[in-house]
Amino acid sequence: MCLPNVTEHIEAGLRRREFLKYAGSVAAAGLFEAGEAIGAPHPLEPDLDLEFAARMEGPAIAFTLTLHNPHREEIRQIRLAGPIPGGTTFSRVLEVPRRSPAHVEGDEVIWEVPRVAPESSLGPFRYEVQATGEAVVVQGRARVSWSHPTAGTAVSPTLTLVARAEAAAWQKILDLSHTLSSSTPIWPGYTPIQIQTLVTHDKDGYYANQWTVHEHHGTHLDAPLHFGKGKWAADEIPETSLVCPAVVIHVHERAKTNADTLVTIDDVRAWEGRHGRIPRGAAVFMHSGWESRIGDQAAYRNMDDKQVLHFPGFSPEAADFLLKQRQINGIGVDTLSLDYGASKEFKVHYAVLPANKWGLENLANLGKLPERGATVFVGLPKVKGASGGPTRVIAVW
Numbered sequence: 001m002c003l004p005n006v007t008e009h010i011e012a013g014l015r016r017r018e019f020l021k022y023a024g025s026v027a028a029a030g031l032f033e034a035g036e037a038i039g040a041p042h043p044l045e046p047d048l049d050l051e052f053a054a055r056m057e058g059p060a061i062a063f064t065l066t067l068h069n070p071h072r073e074e075i076r077q078i079r080l081a082g083p084i085p086g087g088t089t090f091s092r093v094l095e096v097p098r099r100s101p102a103h104v105e106g107d108e109v110i111w112e113v114p115r116v117a118p119e120s121s122l123g124p125f126r127y128e129v130q131a132t133g134e135a136v137v138v139q140g141r142a143r144v145s146w147s148h149p150t151a152g153t154a155v156s157p158t159l160t161l162v163a164r165a166e167a168a169a170w171q172k173i174l175d176l177s178h179t180l181s182s183s184t185p186i187w188p189g190y191t192p193i194q195i196q197t198l199v200t201h202d203k204d205g206y207y208a209n210q211w212t213v214h215e216h217h218g219t220h221l222d223a224p225l226h227f228g229k230g231k232w233a234a235d236e237i238p239e240t241s242l243v244c245p246a247v248v249i250h251v252h253e254r255a256k257t258n259a260d261t262l263v264t265i266d267d268v269r270a271w272e273g274r275h276g277r278i279p280r281g282a283a284v285f286m287h288s289g290w291e292s293r294i295g296d297q298a299a300y301r302n303m304d305d306k307q308v309l310h311f312p313g314f315s316p317e318a319a320d321f322l323l324k325q326r327q328i329n330g331i332g333v334d335t336l337s338l339d340y341g342a343s344k345e346f347k348v349h350y351a352v353l354p355a356n357k358w359g360l361e362n363l364a365n366l367g368k369l370p371e372r373g374a375t376v377f378v379g380l381p382k383v384k385g386a387s388g389g390p391t392r393v394i395a396v397w
Contacts, residue, residue: 061082061129091127091130095124174369176393188309196211220390222359222388225385227353234382245376246282246372247275247283251287271371286331311340314339330352335362338361
């Protein structure tokens with residue numbers, strides 16, 4: 001049984017004594033149940049607005065709470081209950097704001113956040129669950145306590161939201177790898193894969209080949225050791241970093257007219273403007289459309305008269321931002337290099353790999369992958385001391 005891969009269960013503002021209905025592919029309903037109110041001027045006038053976002057990605061559940069408090073009174077405490085969905089068991093807390101203490105009560109993880117000022121945003125509250133069956137319901141609650149309740153202020157209002165999603169089954173599987181052969185484009189100066197047949201069915205009763213292949217050929221992974229002395233070799237990369245949420249940033253339209261285009265911080269922020277914050281531990285992929293050239297080495301390398309390569313890649317600034325501000329697991333491109341083709345200093349390689357993160361090059365089918373919501377499995381050969389290797393990358397969602 002796979003865990004749910006529901007990227008957005010619900011995101012809506014909830015007001016006191018208002019029942020809200022939500023339209024969309026996910027059936028959901030929210031109810032703000034206000035506790036006793038002191039001197040409320042009108043039964044439908046909200047005392048505060050709370051926007052509650054719940055999201056589940058792979059085994060991790062994340063909650064973010066945005067608070068608008070129209071009163072001058074400080075909130076003494078918010079008690080937030082993050083659910084343990086049916087069919088799962090609690091594993092561990094991954095991330096909480098303000099070092100909020102957490103404990104498990106029944107089927108909920110409870111956080112208590114003290115002293116919340118007006119116009120505050122809280123979260124993410126993230127924790128991990130393990131699947132034991134079907135997990136179809138995510139539900140969250142928040143209870144607010146005021147420091148000094150005043151007229152018109154709810155004493156202890158409670159938010160409840162319920163979001164229902166499809167059962168935990170992946171509907172789509174996509175191969176992000178090119179078939180590796182002697183005609184696969186390769187970095188200038190490297191030797192294409194050589195395949196020698198050792199035994200055959202007709203002669204020996206079974207079939208086997210011997211390969212001679214560069215570690216960095218075809219769809220492959222750059223291990224941290226490749227550019228980071230003393231960093232992880234291929235066999236040392238933790239398996240937990242090889243299964244992660246996928247993020248796809250498109251630059252293919254720019255690449256049609258500018259082969260040297262880069263993934264920039266602006267591209268990252270534009271993606272987050274549409275989809276929310278990039279998940280911690282994500283694999284961030286650049287889709288440039290370059291895979292359409294995979295059958296023509298000259299077009300794929302795109303070398304000019306001065307023997308300079310031209311194809312898109314990540315900018316050093318974007319790579320640095322993703323590493324330091326978003327704590328990703330790795331990056332990937334559908335070109336020959338994480339750096340753009342004309343790079344001479346390989347700043348992206350020297351930023352990402354020595355940070356004990358990995359890079360995937362020559363990926364396929366990124367244009368068919370959703371920008372958010374997929375999980376990728378990176379099938380890296382576990383060769384002792386290797387700086388990388390040809391890789392099978394599978395995405396599911």
